[in-house]
Amino acid sequence: MPELPEVQTIIDGVTTELMGKEIRSLDCFHPGTVIRDPELPEEVFPAEFISSRRRGKYIILNFSGDLSVIVHLRMTGKLVADSSQEGPVNHERACFMLSGSSKLRFIDIRTFGKIILCKTKNLGKFMPDLGMEPLADEFDARYLEKILKNRKAPIKTLMLDQKLIAGLGNIYVNEILYRSKLNPTVPGGEIPLSKLKILAKETKEVLREAISKNGTSISDFRNVDNKTGEFQKFLRVYQKETCPKGHPVSRIKQAQRSTYFCPVCQK
DNA sequence: CAATGATCCTGTCCGC
DNA sequence: TGCGGACAGGATCATT
Incomplete structure:
Protein backbone atom coordinates (compact mmCIF):
# COMPACT_ATOMS: atom_id res chain seq x y z
CA MET A 1 0.00 0.00 0.00
CA PRO A 2 2.07 2.78 -1.29
CA GLU A 3 1.95 5.98 0.72
CA LEU A 4 3.76 9.23 0.09
CA PRO A 5 7.35 7.89 0.37
CA GLU A 6 6.60 4.89 -1.85
CA VAL A 7 4.82 7.03 -4.44
CA GLN A 8 7.79 9.39 -4.48
CA THR A 9 10.15 6.47 -5.01
CA ILE A 10 8.01 5.13 -7.85
CA ILE A 11 7.90 8.55 -9.50
CA ASP A 12 11.68 8.73 -9.40
CA GLY A 13 11.93 5.37 -11.12
CA VAL A 14 9.23 6.08 -13.69
CA THR A 15 10.78 9.44 -14.51
CA THR A 16 14.10 7.78 -15.26
CA GLU A 17 12.32 5.29 -17.49
CA LEU A 18 10.32 7.91 -19.39
CA MET A 19 13.09 10.45 -19.82
CA GLY A 20 13.57 11.27 -23.50
CA LYS A 21 10.86 8.83 -24.57
CA GLU A 22 7.34 9.03 -25.85
CA ILE A 23 4.26 6.95 -25.27
CA ARG A 24 3.31 5.18 -28.50
CA SER A 25 0.09 3.66 -27.22
CA LEU A 26 -1.76 2.47 -24.17
CA ASP A 27 -3.19 -1.05 -23.97
CA CYS A 28 -6.00 -1.75 -21.52
CA PHE A 29 -6.72 -5.20 -20.14
CA HIS A 30 -9.20 -4.38 -17.43
CA PRO A 31 -12.32 -2.27 -17.93
CA GLY A 32 -12.46 0.67 -15.56
CA THR A 33 -8.75 0.95 -14.93
CA VAL A 34 -8.25 3.66 -17.55
CA ILE A 35 -10.41 6.77 -17.44
CA ARG A 36 -10.43 9.19 -20.33
CA ASP A 37 -11.17 12.91 -20.36
CA PRO A 38 -14.03 13.32 -22.89
CA GLU A 39 -12.40 16.54 -24.07
CA LEU A 40 -9.32 14.69 -25.29
CA PRO A 41 -8.99 14.24 -29.04
CA GLU A 42 -9.41 10.74 -30.45
CA GLU A 43 -5.69 10.24 -30.91
CA VAL A 44 -3.41 11.43 -28.11
CA PHE A 45 -0.37 9.30 -28.93
CA PRO A 46 2.47 9.53 -29.62
CA ALA A 47 3.09 11.92 -26.76
CA GLU A 48 6.49 13.03 -25.59
CA PHE A 49 7.30 12.91 -21.89
CA ILE A 50 7.90 16.32 -20.36
CA SER A 51 7.80 16.12 -16.58
CA SER A 52 6.50 14.31 -13.51
CA ARG A 53 5.38 15.31 -10.07
CA ARG A 54 3.63 13.98 -7.01
CA ARG A 55 0.59 15.34 -5.24
CA GLY A 56 -0.35 13.35 -2.15
CA LYS A 57 -0.45 9.76 -3.36
CA TYR A 58 -1.14 10.78 -6.94
CA ILE A 59 1.42 10.46 -9.72
CA ILE A 60 1.05 13.21 -12.31
CA LEU A 61 2.85 12.83 -15.64
CA ASN A 62 2.92 15.64 -18.16
CA PHE A 63 3.25 15.03 -21.91
CA SER A 64 3.34 17.03 -25.09
CA GLY A 65 0.07 17.91 -26.76
CA ASP A 66 -1.68 19.12 -23.58
CA LEU A 67 -1.81 15.54 -22.26
CA SER A 68 -1.51 14.57 -18.64
CA VAL A 69 -1.62 11.12 -17.08
CA ILE A 70 -2.71 10.72 -13.48
CA VAL A 71 -1.90 7.41 -11.84
CA HIS A 72 -3.21 6.30 -8.49
CA LEU A 73 -1.90 2.96 -7.25
CA ARG A 74 -4.35 2.57 -4.37
CA MET A 75 -3.34 -0.53 -2.43
CA THR A 76 -1.77 -2.98 -4.81
CA GLY A 77 -0.90 -1.00 -7.93
CA LYS A 78 2.58 -1.15 -9.39
CA LEU A 79 4.28 0.45 -12.36
CA VAL A 80 6.88 -1.89 -13.75
CA ALA A 81 9.33 -1.03 -16.50
CA ASP A 82 9.86 -4.02 -18.71
CA SER A 83 11.36 -4.35 -22.16
CA SER A 84 10.38 -7.97 -22.68
CA GLN A 85 8.03 -8.58 -25.56
CA GLU A 86 5.80 -10.97 -23.72
CA GLY A 87 2.11 -10.21 -23.49
CA PRO A 88 0.20 -9.23 -20.40
CA VAL A 89 1.47 -10.81 -17.22
CA ASN A 90 -0.69 -11.86 -14.33
CA HIS A 91 -2.76 -8.96 -12.93
CA GLU A 92 -1.56 -6.58 -15.60
CA ARG A 93 -4.39 -4.07 -16.07
CA ALA A 94 -2.83 -1.71 -18.59
CA CYS A 95 0.44 -1.16 -20.41
CA PHE A 96 2.13 1.92 -21.85
CA MET A 97 4.06 1.12 -25.02
CA LEU A 98 7.09 3.37 -25.15
CA SER A 99 9.55 4.39 -27.81
CA GLY A 100 12.62 2.17 -27.82
CA SER A 101 10.31 -0.87 -27.58
CA SER A 102 10.09 -0.71 -23.83
CA LYS A 103 6.94 -1.05 -21.77
CA LEU A 104 5.56 0.35 -18.59
CA ARG A 105 3.17 -2.17 -17.13
CA PHE A 106 0.44 -1.27 -14.67
CA ILE A 107 -0.01 -4.29 -12.44
CA ASP A 108 -2.73 -4.23 -9.83
CA ILE A 109 -4.08 -7.29 -8.06
CA ARG A 110 -7.10 -5.68 -6.49
CA THR A 111 -7.98 -3.45 -9.43
CA PHE A 112 -8.63 -0.36 -7.32
CA GLY A 113 -5.87 1.56 -9.07
CA LYS A 114 -6.68 4.10 -11.77
CA ILE A 115 -5.02 5.67 -14.77
CA ILE A 116 -6.59 8.91 -15.91
CA LEU A 117 -5.81 10.51 -19.27
CA CYS A 118 -6.81 14.13 -19.40
CA LYS A 119 -6.03 17.45 -20.95
CA THR A 120 -3.39 19.15 -18.86
CA LYS A 121 -5.60 22.19 -18.61
CA ASN A 122 -8.30 19.95 -17.10
CA LEU A 123 -6.09 18.48 -14.40
CA GLY A 124 -8.00 20.39 -11.75
CA LYS A 125 -11.23 18.68 -12.73
CA PHE A 126 -9.72 15.22 -12.33
CA MET A 127 -7.81 15.82 -9.11
CA PRO A 128 -9.68 15.81 -5.80
CA ASP A 129 -9.29 18.55 -3.21
CA LEU A 130 -6.22 17.63 -1.23
CA GLY A 131 -4.79 19.12 1.94
CA MET A 132 -1.31 20.45 2.42
CA GLU A 133 1.77 18.42 1.53
CA PRO A 134 3.21 17.29 4.89
CA LEU A 135 6.75 18.01 3.71
CA ALA A 136 5.95 21.61 2.78
CA ASP A 137 7.59 24.31 4.89
CA GLU A 138 4.14 25.64 5.72
CA PHE A 139 3.15 22.34 7.26
CA ASP A 140 3.59 23.12 10.94
CA ALA A 141 1.79 23.24 14.29
CA ARG A 142 -0.25 26.26 13.17
CA TYR A 143 -1.53 24.44 10.13
CA LEU A 144 -2.44 21.41 12.23
CA GLU A 145 -4.17 23.66 14.71
CA LYS A 146 -6.20 25.19 11.91
CA ILE A 147 -7.36 21.91 10.35
CA LEU A 148 -8.00 20.17 13.68
CA LYS A 149 -9.85 23.01 15.38
CA ASN A 150 -13.20 21.89 16.79
CA ARG A 151 -12.82 18.46 15.25
CA LYS A 152 -14.13 15.63 17.40
CA ALA A 153 -13.02 12.68 15.31
CA PRO A 154 -9.97 10.78 16.56
CA ILE A 155 -6.63 12.21 15.48
CA LYS A 156 -5.76 8.94 13.73
CA THR A 157 -8.78 9.18 11.46
CA LEU A 158 -8.23 12.87 10.75
CA MET A 159 -4.61 12.33 9.76
CA LEU A 160 -5.74 9.82 7.15
CA ASP A 161 -8.13 12.37 5.62
CA GLN A 162 -6.49 13.41 2.35
CA LYS A 163 -8.47 16.65 2.33
CA LEU A 164 -6.58 17.68 5.46
CA ILE A 165 -3.11 16.23 4.81
CA ALA A 166 -2.13 14.77 1.46
CA GLY A 167 -0.21 11.52 1.28
CA LEU A 168 -0.38 9.79 4.65
CA GLY A 169 -1.68 6.22 4.87
CA ASN A 170 -2.33 3.76 7.64
CA ILE A 171 1.21 2.56 8.22
CA TYR A 172 2.87 5.94 8.51
CA VAL A 173 0.09 7.48 10.60
CA ASN A 174 0.49 4.69 13.12
CA GLU A 175 4.23 5.24 13.23
CA ILE A 176 3.96 9.04 13.39
CA LEU A 177 1.54 8.92 16.31
CA TYR A 178 3.76 6.51 18.20
CA ARG A 179 6.80 8.71 17.77
CA SER A 180 4.74 11.74 18.78
CA LYS A 181 3.57 9.93 21.92
CA LEU A 182 0.00 10.73 20.95
CA ASN A 183 -2.93 8.44 21.63
CA PRO A 184 -4.71 7.77 18.32
CA THR A 185 -8.15 7.96 19.92
CA VAL A 186 -7.79 11.54 21.16
CA PRO A 187 -10.18 13.96 19.44
CA GLY A 188 -8.19 16.10 17.02
CA GLY A 189 -9.47 19.37 18.44
CA GLU A 190 -8.26 18.60 21.95
CA ILE A 191 -4.55 18.38 21.24
CA PRO A 192 -2.57 21.29 22.70
CA LEU A 193 -0.30 23.34 20.47
CA SER A 194 2.79 22.03 22.24
CA LYS A 195 1.91 18.50 21.10
CA LEU A 196 1.01 19.67 17.61
CA LYS A 197 4.54 20.97 17.27
CA ILE A 198 5.87 17.52 18.00
CA LEU A 199 3.32 15.96 15.66
CA ALA A 200 4.34 18.20 12.76
CA LYS A 201 8.01 17.53 13.41
CA GLU A 202 7.62 13.75 13.65
CA THR A 203 5.45 13.65 10.54
CA LYS A 204 8.24 15.20 8.51
CA GLU A 205 10.88 13.11 10.15
CA VAL A 206 9.15 9.78 9.54
CA LEU A 207 8.44 10.67 5.91
CA ARG A 208 11.95 11.93 5.24
CA GLU A 209 13.44 8.83 6.80
CA ALA A 210 11.17 6.60 4.71
CA ILE A 211 11.97 8.48 1.50
CA SER A 212 15.69 8.21 2.20
CA LYS A 213 15.20 4.45 2.43
CA ASN A 214 13.30 4.52 -0.86
CA GLY A 215 9.95 3.76 0.69
CA THR A 216 10.75 0.25 1.67
CA SER A 217 7.13 -0.63 2.42
CA ILE A 218 6.58 -1.10 -1.30
CA SER A 219 5.38 -4.56 -2.26
CA ASP A 220 2.41 -6.28 -0.77
CA PHE A 221 1.54 -5.40 2.77
CA ARG A 222 1.75 -9.11 3.59
CA ASN A 223 5.42 -8.88 2.92
CA VAL A 224 5.87 -5.96 5.27
CA ASP A 225 5.64 -8.49 7.99
CA ASN A 226 8.31 -10.77 6.59
CA LYS A 227 10.60 -8.05 5.50
CA THR A 228 14.01 -8.17 6.97
CA GLY A 229 16.27 -5.17 7.03
CA GLU A 230 15.48 -1.49 6.78
CA CYS A 265 3.87 5.42 25.59
CA GLN A 266 0.96 7.17 23.86
CA LYS A 267 -1.15 9.14 26.31
C1' DC B 1 -20.25 20.75 7.38
C1' DA B 2 -18.78 16.72 10.30
C1' DA B 3 -18.80 11.99 11.45
C1' DT B 4 -19.61 7.34 10.44
C1' DG B 5 -20.32 3.25 7.66
C1' DA B 6 -20.61 0.48 3.45
C1' DT B 7 -18.43 -0.62 -0.76
C1' DC B 8 -15.09 -2.02 -4.19
C1' DC B 9 -11.48 -6.23 -4.94
C1' DT B 10 -8.39 -10.53 -4.58
C1' DG B 11 -4.81 -13.17 -2.36
C1' DT B 12 -3.47 -15.06 1.97
C1' DC B 13 -4.02 -17.07 6.24
C1' DC B 14 -6.40 -19.43 9.99
C1' DG B 15 -9.48 -22.63 12.13
C1' DC B 16 -12.33 -26.54 11.67
C1' DT C 1 -7.17 -31.68 1.97
C1' DG C 2 -10.69 -28.37 1.42
C1' DC C 3 -13.60 -24.67 2.59
C1' DG C 4 -15.60 -20.57 4.67
C1' DG C 5 -14.58 -16.42 6.79
C1' DA C 6 -11.64 -12.74 8.32
C1' DC C 7 -8.44 -9.52 6.88
C1' DA C 8 -5.51 -6.09 4.37
C1' DG C 9 -7.07 -0.57 3.16
C1' DG C 10 -7.49 4.27 -0.24
C1' DA C 11 -11.01 6.66 -1.91
C1' DT C 12 -15.84 7.45 -2.81
C1' DC C 13 -20.48 7.60 -1.93
C1' DA C 14 -24.50 7.37 1.18
C1' DT C 15 -26.54 8.22 5.54
C1' DT C 16 -27.34 10.46 9.88
Whole structure:
Protein backbone atom coordinates (compact mmCIF):
# COMPACT_ATOMS: atom_id res chain seq x y z
CA MET A 1 0.00 0.00 0.00
CA PRO A 2 2.07 2.78 -1.29
CA GLU A 3 1.95 5.98 0.72
CA LEU A 4 3.76 9.23 0.09
CA PRO A 5 7.35 7.89 0.37
CA GLU A 6 6.60 4.89 -1.85
CA VAL A 7 4.82 7.03 -4.44
CA GLN A 8 7.79 9.39 -4.48
CA THR A 9 10.15 6.47 -5.01
CA ILE A 10 8.01 5.13 -7.85
CA ILE A 11 7.90 8.55 -9.50
CA ASP A 12 11.68 8.73 -9.40
CA GLY A 13 11.93 5.37 -11.12
CA VAL A 14 9.23 6.08 -13.69
CA THR A 15 10.78 9.44 -14.51
CA THR A 16 14.10 7.78 -15.26
CA GLU A 17 12.32 5.29 -17.49
CA LEU A 18 10.32 7.91 -19.39
CA MET A 19 13.09 10.45 -19.82
CA GLY A 20 13.57 11.27 -23.50
CA LYS A 21 10.86 8.83 -24.57
CA GLU A 22 7.34 9.03 -25.85
CA ILE A 23 4.26 6.95 -25.27
CA ARG A 24 3.31 5.18 -28.50
CA SER A 25 0.09 3.66 -27.22
CA LEU A 26 -1.76 2.47 -24.17
CA ASP A 27 -3.19 -1.05 -23.97
CA CYS A 28 -6.00 -1.75 -21.52
CA PHE A 29 -6.72 -5.20 -20.14
CA HIS A 30 -9.20 -4.38 -17.43
CA PRO A 31 -12.32 -2.27 -17.93
CA GLY A 32 -12.46 0.67 -15.56
CA THR A 33 -8.75 0.95 -14.93
CA VAL A 34 -8.25 3.66 -17.55
CA ILE A 35 -10.41 6.77 -17.44
CA ARG A 36 -10.43 9.19 -20.33
CA ASP A 37 -11.17 12.91 -20.36
CA PRO A 38 -14.03 13.32 -22.89
CA GLU A 39 -12.40 16.54 -24.07
CA LEU A 40 -9.32 14.69 -25.29
CA PRO A 41 -8.99 14.24 -29.04
CA GLU A 42 -9.41 10.74 -30.45
CA GLU A 43 -5.69 10.24 -30.91
CA VAL A 44 -3.41 11.43 -28.11
CA PHE A 45 -0.37 9.30 -28.93
CA PRO A 46 2.47 9.53 -29.62
CA ALA A 47 3.09 11.92 -26.76
CA GLU A 48 6.49 13.03 -25.59
CA PHE A 49 7.30 12.91 -21.89
CA ILE A 50 7.90 16.32 -20.36
CA SER A 51 7.80 16.12 -16.58
CA SER A 52 6.50 14.31 -13.51
CA ARG A 53 5.38 15.31 -10.07
CA ARG A 54 3.63 13.98 -7.01
CA ARG A 55 0.59 15.34 -5.24
CA GLY A 56 -0.35 13.35 -2.15
CA LYS A 57 -0.45 9.76 -3.36
CA TYR A 58 -1.14 10.78 -6.94
CA ILE A 59 1.42 10.46 -9.72
CA ILE A 60 1.05 13.21 -12.31
CA LEU A 61 2.85 12.83 -15.64
CA ASN A 62 2.92 15.64 -18.16
CA PHE A 63 3.25 15.03 -21.91
CA SER A 64 3.34 17.03 -25.09
CA GLY A 65 0.07 17.91 -26.76
CA ASP A 66 -1.68 19.12 -23.58
CA LEU A 67 -1.81 15.54 -22.26
CA SER A 68 -1.51 14.57 -18.64
CA VAL A 69 -1.62 11.12 -17.08
CA ILE A 70 -2.71 10.72 -13.48
CA VAL A 71 -1.90 7.41 -11.84
CA HIS A 72 -3.21 6.30 -8.49
CA LEU A 73 -1.90 2.96 -7.25
CA ARG A 74 -4.35 2.57 -4.37
CA MET A 75 -3.34 -0.53 -2.43
CA THR A 76 -1.77 -2.98 -4.81
CA GLY A 77 -0.90 -1.00 -7.93
CA LYS A 78 2.58 -1.15 -9.39
CA LEU A 79 4.28 0.45 -12.36
CA VAL A 80 6.88 -1.89 -13.75
CA ALA A 81 9.33 -1.03 -16.50
CA ASP A 82 9.86 -4.02 -18.71
CA SER A 83 11.36 -4.35 -22.16
CA SER A 84 10.38 -7.97 -22.68
CA GLN A 85 8.03 -8.58 -25.56
CA GLU A 86 5.80 -10.97 -23.72
CA GLY A 87 2.11 -10.21 -23.49
CA PRO A 88 0.20 -9.23 -20.40
CA VAL A 89 1.47 -10.81 -17.22
CA ASN A 90 -0.69 -11.86 -14.33
CA HIS A 91 -2.76 -8.96 -12.93
CA GLU A 92 -1.56 -6.58 -15.60
CA ARG A 93 -4.39 -4.07 -16.07
CA ALA A 94 -2.83 -1.71 -18.59
CA CYS A 95 0.44 -1.16 -20.41
CA PHE A 96 2.13 1.92 -21.85
CA MET A 97 4.06 1.12 -25.02
CA LEU A 98 7.09 3.37 -25.15
CA SER A 99 9.55 4.39 -27.81
CA GLY A 100 12.62 2.17 -27.82
CA SER A 101 10.31 -0.87 -27.58
CA SER A 102 10.09 -0.71 -23.83
CA LYS A 103 6.94 -1.05 -21.77
CA LEU A 104 5.56 0.35 -18.59
CA ARG A 105 3.17 -2.17 -17.13
CA PHE A 106 0.44 -1.27 -14.67
CA ILE A 107 -0.01 -4.29 -12.44
CA ASP A 108 -2.73 -4.23 -9.83
CA ILE A 109 -4.08 -7.29 -8.06
CA ARG A 110 -7.10 -5.68 -6.49
CA THR A 111 -7.98 -3.45 -9.43
CA PHE A 112 -8.63 -0.36 -7.32
CA GLY A 113 -5.87 1.56 -9.07
CA LYS A 114 -6.68 4.10 -11.77
CA ILE A 115 -5.02 5.67 -14.77
CA ILE A 116 -6.59 8.91 -15.91
CA LEU A 117 -5.81 10.51 -19.27
CA CYS A 118 -6.81 14.13 -19.40
CA LYS A 119 -6.03 17.45 -20.95
CA THR A 120 -3.39 19.15 -18.86
CA LYS A 121 -5.60 22.19 -18.61
CA ASN A 122 -8.30 19.95 -17.10
CA LEU A 123 -6.09 18.48 -14.40
CA GLY A 124 -8.00 20.39 -11.75
CA LYS A 125 -11.23 18.68 -12.73
CA PHE A 126 -9.72 15.22 -12.33
CA MET A 127 -7.81 15.82 -9.11
CA PRO A 128 -9.68 15.81 -5.80
CA ASP A 129 -9.29 18.55 -3.21
CA LEU A 130 -6.22 17.63 -1.23
CA GLY A 131 -4.79 19.12 1.94
CA MET A 132 -1.31 20.45 2.42
CA GLU A 133 1.77 18.42 1.53
CA PRO A 134 3.21 17.29 4.89
CA LEU A 135 6.75 18.01 3.71
CA ALA A 136 5.95 21.61 2.78
CA ASP A 137 7.59 24.31 4.89
CA GLU A 138 4.14 25.64 5.72
CA PHE A 139 3.15 22.34 7.26
CA ASP A 140 3.59 23.12 10.94
CA ALA A 141 1.79 23.24 14.29
CA ARG A 142 -0.25 26.26 13.17
CA TYR A 143 -1.53 24.44 10.13
CA LEU A 144 -2.44 21.41 12.23
CA GLU A 145 -4.17 23.66 14.71
CA LYS A 146 -6.20 25.19 11.91
CA ILE A 147 -7.36 21.91 10.35
CA LEU A 148 -8.00 20.17 13.68
CA LYS A 149 -9.85 23.01 15.38
CA ASN A 150 -13.20 21.89 16.79
CA ARG A 151 -12.82 18.46 15.25
CA LYS A 152 -14.13 15.63 17.40
CA ALA A 153 -13.02 12.68 15.31
CA PRO A 154 -9.97 10.78 16.56
CA ILE A 155 -6.63 12.21 15.48
CA LYS A 156 -5.76 8.94 13.73
CA THR A 157 -8.78 9.18 11.46
CA LEU A 158 -8.23 12.87 10.75
CA MET A 159 -4.61 12.33 9.76
CA LEU A 160 -5.74 9.82 7.15
CA ASP A 161 -8.13 12.37 5.62
CA GLN A 162 -6.49 13.41 2.35
CA LYS A 163 -8.47 16.65 2.33
CA LEU A 164 -6.58 17.68 5.46
CA ILE A 165 -3.11 16.23 4.81
CA ALA A 166 -2.13 14.77 1.46
CA GLY A 167 -0.21 11.52 1.28
CA LEU A 168 -0.38 9.79 4.65
CA GLY A 169 -1.68 6.22 4.87
CA ASN A 170 -2.33 3.76 7.64
CA ILE A 171 1.21 2.56 8.22
CA TYR A 172 2.87 5.94 8.51
CA VAL A 173 0.09 7.48 10.60
CA ASN A 174 0.49 4.69 13.12
CA GLU A 175 4.23 5.24 13.23
CA ILE A 176 3.96 9.04 13.39
CA LEU A 177 1.54 8.92 16.31
CA TYR A 178 3.76 6.51 18.20
CA ARG A 179 6.80 8.71 17.77
CA SER A 180 4.74 11.74 18.78
CA LYS A 181 3.57 9.93 21.92
CA LEU A 182 0.00 10.73 20.95
CA ASN A 183 -2.93 8.44 21.63
CA PRO A 184 -4.71 7.77 18.32
CA THR A 185 -8.15 7.96 19.92
CA VAL A 186 -7.79 11.54 21.16
CA PRO A 187 -10.18 13.96 19.44
CA GLY A 188 -8.19 16.10 17.02
CA GLY A 189 -9.47 19.37 18.44
CA GLU A 190 -8.26 18.60 21.95
CA ILE A 191 -4.55 18.38 21.24
CA PRO A 192 -2.57 21.29 22.70
CA LEU A 193 -0.30 23.34 20.47
CA SER A 194 2.79 22.03 22.24
CA LYS A 195 1.91 18.50 21.10
CA LEU A 196 1.01 19.67 17.61
CA LYS A 197 4.54 20.97 17.27
CA ILE A 198 5.87 17.52 18.00
CA LEU A 199 3.32 15.96 15.66
CA ALA A 200 4.34 18.20 12.76
CA LYS A 201 8.01 17.53 13.41
CA GLU A 202 7.62 13.75 13.65
CA THR A 203 5.45 13.65 10.54
CA LYS A 204 8.24 15.20 8.51
CA GLU A 205 10.88 13.11 10.15
CA VAL A 206 9.15 9.78 9.54
CA LEU A 207 8.44 10.67 5.91
CA ARG A 208 11.95 11.93 5.24
CA GLU A 209 13.44 8.83 6.80
CA ALA A 210 11.17 6.60 4.71
CA ILE A 211 11.97 8.48 1.50
CA SER A 212 15.69 8.21 2.20
CA LYS A 213 15.20 4.45 2.43
CA ASN A 214 13.30 4.52 -0.86
CA GLY A 215 9.95 3.76 0.69
CA THR A 216 10.75 0.25 1.67
CA SER A 217 7.13 -0.63 2.42
CA ILE A 218 6.58 -1.10 -1.30
CA SER A 219 5.38 -4.56 -2.26
CA ASP A 220 2.41 -6.28 -0.77
CA PHE A 221 1.54 -5.40 2.77
CA ARG A 222 1.75 -9.11 3.59
CA ASN A 223 5.42 -8.88 2.92
CA VAL A 224 5.87 -5.96 5.27
CA ASP A 225 5.64 -8.49 7.99
CA ASN A 226 8.31 -10.77 6.59
CA LYS A 227 10.60 -8.05 5.50
CA THR A 228 14.01 -8.17 6.97
CA GLY A 229 16.27 -5.17 7.03
CA GLU A 230 15.48 -1.49 6.78
CA PHE A 231 11.73 -1.29 6.84
CA GLN A 232 11.31 -3.91 9.50
CA LYS A 233 13.63 -1.93 11.74
CA PHE A 234 11.77 1.23 10.78
CA LEU A 235 8.40 0.04 12.09
CA ARG A 236 7.89 0.53 15.80
CA VAL A 237 4.23 -0.32 16.34
CA TYR A 238 2.59 -1.27 13.03
CA GLN A 239 1.90 -5.01 13.12
CA LYS A 240 4.13 -5.31 16.17
CA GLU A 241 3.53 -7.30 19.33
CA THR A 242 5.51 -4.92 21.52
CA CYS A 243 6.79 -1.38 21.20
CA PRO A 244 10.54 -0.64 21.33
CA LYS A 245 10.27 -0.20 25.09
CA GLY A 246 8.80 -3.66 25.48
CA HIS A 247 5.20 -2.69 26.24
CA PRO A 248 2.48 -4.73 24.57
CA VAL A 249 1.01 -3.00 21.52
CA SER A 250 -2.77 -2.61 21.33
CA ARG A 251 -4.67 -3.15 18.14
CA ILE A 252 -8.02 -1.46 17.64
CA LYS A 253 -10.26 -0.60 14.71
CA GLN A 254 -10.82 3.02 13.76
CA ALA A 255 -12.93 3.82 10.72
CA GLN A 256 -12.59 0.20 9.59
CA ARG A 257 -8.82 0.33 9.73
CA SER A 258 -6.35 -1.27 12.09
CA THR A 259 -4.68 1.05 14.54
CA TYR A 260 -1.61 -0.15 16.39
CA PHE A 261 -0.47 1.85 19.39
CA CYS A 262 1.22 1.59 22.76
CA PRO A 263 -1.18 2.59 25.56
CA VAL A 264 1.80 3.20 27.88
CA CYS A 265 3.87 5.42 25.59
CA GLN A 266 0.96 7.17 23.86
CA LYS A 267 -1.15 9.14 26.31
C1' DC B 1 -20.25 20.75 7.38
C1' DA B 2 -18.78 16.72 10.30
C1' DA B 3 -18.80 11.99 11.45
C1' DT B 4 -19.61 7.34 10.44
C1' DG B 5 -20.32 3.25 7.66
C1' DA B 6 -20.61 0.48 3.45
C1' DT B 7 -18.43 -0.62 -0.76
C1' DC B 8 -15.09 -2.02 -4.19
C1' DC B 9 -11.48 -6.23 -4.94
C1' DT B 10 -8.39 -10.53 -4.58
C1' DG B 11 -4.81 -13.17 -2.36
C1' DT B 12 -3.47 -15.06 1.97
C1' DC B 13 -4.02 -17.07 6.24
C1' DC B 14 -6.40 -19.43 9.99
C1' DG B 15 -9.48 -22.63 12.13
C1' DC B 16 -12.33 -26.54 11.67
C1' DT C 1 -7.17 -31.68 1.97
C1' DG C 2 -10.69 -28.37 1.42
C1' DC C 3 -13.60 -24.67 2.59
C1' DG C 4 -15.60 -20.57 4.67
C1' DG C 5 -14.58 -16.42 6.79
C1' DA C 6 -11.64 -12.74 8.32
C1' DC C 7 -8.44 -9.52 6.88
C1' DA C 8 -5.51 -6.09 4.37
C1' DG C 9 -7.07 -0.57 3.16
C1' DG C 10 -7.49 4.27 -0.24
C1' DA C 11 -11.01 6.66 -1.91
C1' DT C 12 -15.84 7.45 -2.81
C1' DC C 13 -20.48 7.60 -1.93
C1' DA C 14 -24.50 7.37 1.18
C1' DT C 15 -26.54 8.22 5.54
C1' DT C 16 -27.34 10.46 9.88
